[in-house]
Amino acid sequence: MQKKFGLIGIPILLTFLIVVATGNIELLPDLNTETQTISDVQSQIVSEVQPQIAKAEEQSVREYTLIIEQTDIQISDTAIWHAWTYNGTVPAPTLMVNQGDLLRVRVINNHDVTHSFHAHMSDYDPKHDGSPVNVITGIGAGSMIPPGGEWTYEYNVNTWGTTFFHDHAASEGLGIKDHILQGLYGTILIERNPPRPYIDRHIPIVMSEIGHDVERMEKGPTPYYIMNGKGVPGGEKALEEIFAEKGLDGIVAQFNYTLPVYKAKVGETVEFHVTNLGEQIHSFHLHGNKMFSSTNDRGSVITSQTFPLVQGTLESFIIKPDKPAIWLFHCHVVGHADAGMIGLFIVEE
């Protein structure tokens, strides 16, 4: 569904992150026909280039390369999103790094307007801010990367948890918000030191709304509210019509095309990381699972299985699914869910 581009290097050390499930679903007949269709989820997986130790006794360095360019994404049967991407997907590949590392991100701008990479990190030289202040002060001006340019950003990673990055540039007639909505964002997972080996699987989700450059090839609905770049065009009503017409196969054909689907196995410990990088308020509800907050209020149960996601904030939570099931997750601004901001979490034996 998405044009893959520029996944540079070999993902290593991250096998626990592989979200693509291959097991059969015992209790849910017909659904195992779709296991080959959800490779898109792989877009969540990090593109890791060359982790290396610079010198003995020095800080470990984790390096990534991200290439900014326009990527065409089929968002419905009738519409193409001329998205702007880091490495060809919306969101960008998730960056993994360990607490204590130096994170180094080389960003190459192959697009025709200036972009940047602004990470919500807490310890870095101002020249790596990737914001208009770099232009005004002249310190790190190149971190606002002109077309054809590149910048290598560096961060000391001293806090663990989850955070995110996004473009912080604007171009003529467009605001920073428009640059972000066009797809230039992603999640950073910072592993604790010492690590938390009990987490079997990470599921990063970015809630947002679709960018401005959507081309309709023919008449037809397009998604507006999206999670990880996907939303059901025409909303829940359209999904019902698909089901009425084509049955379960029709629904399965939407898996990770318009309907984000993530899988886990019974007994695993799964951590979700949900960020709102849209311009609207959202909230997040996962059906049927006890959710333990793993951000600010580490360990506490999330009240009523729903948490708020004000613009620009994120929340991580851990679940331990104990039975095979297909569970809905969706924005609990219910009108957004009605409009297609829904997904499935499938727990397999």
Add this chain to the structure above:
Amino acid sequence: MQKKFGLIGIPILLTFLIVVATGNIELLPDLNTETQTISDVQSQIVSEVQPQIAKAEEQSVREYTLIIEQTDIQISDTAIWHAWTYNGTVPAPTLMVNQGDLLRVRVINNHDVTHSFHAHMSDYDPKHDGSPVNVITGIGAGSMIPPGGEWTYEYNVNTWGTTFFHDHAASEGLGIKDHILQGLYGTILIERNPPRPYIDRHIPIVMSEIGHDVERMEKGPTPYYIMNGKGVPGGEKALEEIFAEKGLDGIVAQFNYTLPVYKAKVGETVEFHVTNLGEQIHSFHLHGNKMFSSTNDRGSVITSQTFPLVQGTLESFIIKPDKPAIWLFHCHVVGHADAGMIGLFIVEE
């Protein structure tokens, strides 16, 4: 003010929940004339049918019966809300259950479109989800209850605290959000095991906006932002006009008709449970009382006596009023309060 319907069974064991105060208000002359008018608050009280122990050494079972049907609610002197209700009130009766119990809720659909009961619980068989996924998978399809049908939902209650339930169905031309806004929601209070005997009184409040099926009998303002189904038509300005014209008696006549009023006694420990099941963002401010959070951040003082209520979230807090007073509570999106989203909390000797 509300047409009472279908309160089945005898409320027992819940005397501490009785919100209807009968004492006089010593410091506040004239207000004791309204004690007989606030029986509406009783709509907050649970309708409990037959709590029973299934077998020796087994899990306690708490059972409720809820009947869905249209209920006409007078929301102003000139308008009727053809609401959709569980058991005749908006919100539904509050369900009480103990941590460790099995909660069993029999829901009968006496309305002419499909409805369901979706509880934000964390441990239940997927067949009791009450969502469109039940239809798609064919597992628990009947939990989306057609007109004339019924379903009995079951939940293992292993977390204590507060949560809520609502309809999760849509009908032709209406979204799930419209079904919820029409009144199909309520609060679930889960008592801790061991219990917290120090809580003298619970006050559940659901903030929302009014549903679509409001009939205006004559010209006149109607409420839009509501708490527990009530809002002051014409907003604060109308209330001022009532006061100017009719004095305190005019205000008292609005008690639990358009103006939600709850009471407690000096020295009691009172727990509020406030949920936002509307489509707008709200926040909640109670004047003049130190509020201790009893949800995520248990025990901490709520900063600035106000907390956020993003769509689909809730917060519980505890106060210990120490003097007779009439305190305002209201949405702190101040425009919502101006439009009538206000209530009174009366502390009596």
Add this chain to the structure above:
Amino acid sequence: MQKKFGLIGIPILLTFLIVVATGNIELLPDLNTETQTISDVQSQIVSEVQPQIAKAEEQSVREYTLIIEQTDIQISDTAIWHAWTYNGTVPAPTLMVNQGDLLRVRVINNHDVTHSFHAHMSDYDPKHDGSPVNVITGIGAGSMIPPGGEWTYEYNVNTWGTTFFHDHAASEGLGIKDHILQGLYGTILIERNPPRPYIDRHIPIVMSEIGHDVERMEKGPTPYYIMNGKGVPGGEKALEEIFAEKGLDGIVAQFNYTLPVYKAKVGETVEFHVTNLGEQIHSFHLHGNKMFSSTNDRGSVITSQTFPLVQGTLESFIIKPDKPAIWLFHCHVVGHADAGMIGLFIVEE
């Protein structure tokens, strides 16, 4: 930029609060030319009249006098805001008080409509509520202060932390929200007992939107989203144009005129207190600093350097900047930042 009015009394004991920085900026050439232009920040400093001990062995009393009147504020080169103010500034001077004190605030209404002072405090006699309930009950009716009147409000200060105050009156055709948006709000900092001597500097910020009474002298953009009464007219694009035309000097000329600028020194412990008293949702992001929450979840790191600010709520956080830098802070509803809701935090050697 702002007409200063009525700063009564001598600020004492609060030298640590002086936000006006006088040091040079070593790393940032040209910026030290603006040190004399940011005296506006002084509007954040408390106006303290006569702290006194009433009697031996009794509660300490902290007293302030606030005068309500219209104040003309130049908000852009082409527009004047006929704001309503406590003591001539938006926000009002920050009130400082110690946990355990009695806070006494004398408010004089020199404006032509009724106003009040409603503080989000948790222990006070209902007669000091400053709300319409005072009128309805007749208890403390004068706390809704008519033109030419005054009221002295008193609060027992038994919780430490940060809170705020605002007008709670409405006038014909205007809601309470309009009264607040016109500028009648401010922050209260309650020092813990025992105090926290490790805080070197407080920076209170109120996010809001501008009030209704803005007069355009000529054609030109005006700010809408504001922090401490300031916003960049024309938004980020206008700032870029200023920079392109006039360079850094052009930007510096906006310091604390349209662009709020706060300073601290390397090694200091700085506490921000950010409140949303607008009608829109906001969130707050400070670039490049590890933020420790000092409100509800004391001590925890704020996830992703951004926190939500639903209408009517606040958050305090502590940072310890360790290098000279100019950092952006802004609303992370990115469209609000694009529209000018941005500021600078300058860390000097």
